[in-house]
Amino acid sequence: MEQHIERSYEEAKKLYAQHGIDVDQALAQLEKIKISMHCWQGDDVRGFLFREQQLSGGISVTGNYPGAARTPEELRSDLEKAFSLIPGKHKVNLHAIYADTDEKVDLDQLEPKHFQKWVDWAKQQGLGLDFNPTCFSHEKSKDGFTLSHPDPEIRGFWINHCKASRKIGAHFGEQLGQTCVTNVWIPDGYKDVPADRLAPRQRLKAALDEVFAEELNPQHNLDAVESKLFGLGSEAYVVGSHEFYMGYGIQNNKLICLDAGHFHPTEVISNKLSALSLFTNGILLHVSRPMRWDSDHVVVMDDELLDIGRELVRGDLLGKTHIGLDFFDASINRVAAWVIGTRNTIKALLRAMLEPVDALKKAELAGDYTTRLALTEEFKSYPFGAVWDYYCAKQGVPVREQWLVEVKAYEQEVLLKRNS
């Protein structure tokens, strides 16, 4: 390690120690946190099963930066590149349409064997896997409804797909020795004001009961449900709203997934974590960056990201929270997008760990809000960067923007040689 990195780190450590903050301990804790990096940033949510299908379900990716992965091999190579620039050992979040198989197989027929190459790769790379049924961009979801579809046959297809997905998730968990989170998100909703808001929700509730009927070993697979307030094409009404899934999740012991972009534009998920934590065994996050709407911009170090980190650290929620990412930007280098968003998420957690939480809580209890504000603000210019640099160096990944050099080289050598 370069000497100046170590020296700056030692200096920073002393400053933090004055407030009783043990930096080494924070880094030891940080090292254990796994971020679930979403595969779909690498190819603009296209997947490999139905490449001729248009994106649907309100999901849209803008930009035409060259180099999107076209095959599972390319996607894995891009993921490996990204992980080599991110400190720590993490997970990959797969969607069902990313099956790696030559068979022509529909979503309701998917089996663990169609993902075996992903499992073998994850094993070899020391990564975990998470999973998602893909209830969009498919012939049978064209009219915008899946698990709550009024036609029992179409609904049955999606129920079978979700059942199949849980089995794949359980296979991941068993094979890799780390729990897989299988997250159900559906696009179902109406563009305009519905005549009946209740019936689709009744159908969704019954469909989920069928999907989850089979008990799976919770060491292998945990189920999650993801809500949304509105989407493209479902502006007036989304069947799986927050209240719906909060009720469903609490009643049925499912993880509730909070996507940062799935609420009113000024509503934040950071403020929901402490409340939810009191009533659930676990939470799944889709860390994302909504810009004016659910736009899924690359995660940056903004106030909300810092607040998410703070809530997880201060509420001691890291043990029960699964941190996943959900953004897709095709206007920049896709490997860089992963690296920026994932490094920022880890950085935000570290920053939260390096705040004088005990002193802040103590001041608050004593009614000394002056101290609370003063300390909070002064800590914004504490030498957090020195600790982050040291952590990257210690983990053997590039320090500061040096990672960009590697991404640019990879772009030249690999990405620009792909023609989409």
Ligand code: RNT
């Ligand atoms: C959509 C949801 C969902 C998807 C992914 C691809 O609004 O956020 O999580 O982004 O499943």
Ligand code: ZN
């Ligand atoms: Zn999401």
